[in-house]
Amino acid sequence: MKLSVMYADALLTLNAPQYINLNRLVSQVISTLTTSLRFDGALNVDVAEFQTNLVPYPRIHFMLSSYAPVISAEKVYHEQLSVDEITNSAFEPSPMMAKCDPRHGKYMACCLMYRGDVVPQGCERCSSNHQDQTNYPVCGLVSNWVQMCVAEVFSRIDHKFDLMYVKRAFVHWYVGEGMEEGEFSEAREDLAALEKDYEEVGAESAEGKDGDDGDEY
Known part of the structure; x- marks a missing residue:
């Protein structure tokens, strides 16, 4: 938006x-x-x-x-x-x-x-x-x-989530609907792992194409 x-x-x-x-x-x-x-x-x-x-x-x-x-x-x-x-x-x-x-x-x-x-x-x-x-x-x-x-998007979401979750903002609404609070931590860890996956793939691509300028913007 x-x-x-x-x-x-x-x-x-x-x-x-x-x-x-x-x-x-x-x-x-x-x-x-x-x-x-x-x-x-x-x-x-x-x-x-x-x-x-x-x-x-x-x-x-x-x-x-x-x-x-x-x-x-x-x-x-x-x-x-x-x-x-x-x-x-x-x-x-x-x-x-x-x-x-x-x-x-x-x-x-x-x-x-x-x-x-x-x-x-x-x-x-x-x-x-x-x-x-x-x-x-x-x-x-x-x-x-x-x-x-796209990892920039994930990093931005992680940062905003951390700011809200440290204060447990809105958590009670989700827990009241049947979610467990641990699911928030699991989702946060999964998104952090996804961000890491993108970084590793980018690093592998750079190593695999060392000396080739065709893979960089």
Whole structure:
């Protein structure tokens, strides 16, 4: 939500984004992610294929999405963007649907899904231009990828949880509904382990590709 507000403020030139603005942005992203289920295209994919093609390890399955371009109503009729410009903007921090910087990690896998009048040759050319940024570019925009910087999200959740749990804030509501207090500690430990898993995979990737600049953003 915080990033969506920043996104709407910066790119849609809205000083005070409303829920309707944020909901429209999120719904557009979800709609575009599932476009291939409803319309014909050069490469139609099932949602299950995201898991098959983008998840390298069972626990490393949290994907990040970005959406480009986002243009205000005042500019949409007179601002034309090329495929290259749209592709480049998708790799910037601002279009990410979670607050993290993709420049602070490595791409394990990437899928670009273009919607509109785009020829496959143009997609392939854009993918080749980003070989210095992605490990396994898969042509296709909205963007979906498994990225090490998602650990930033987990770290932020851990920190906020710790601040609340040390005061046992709201714990009694959950316990009153049948949860055990120990489940909170177990969930916290599991999330910390997940964050560690991402760090280890990122370190292994760096060691395995030592001397190869193709796996760093």
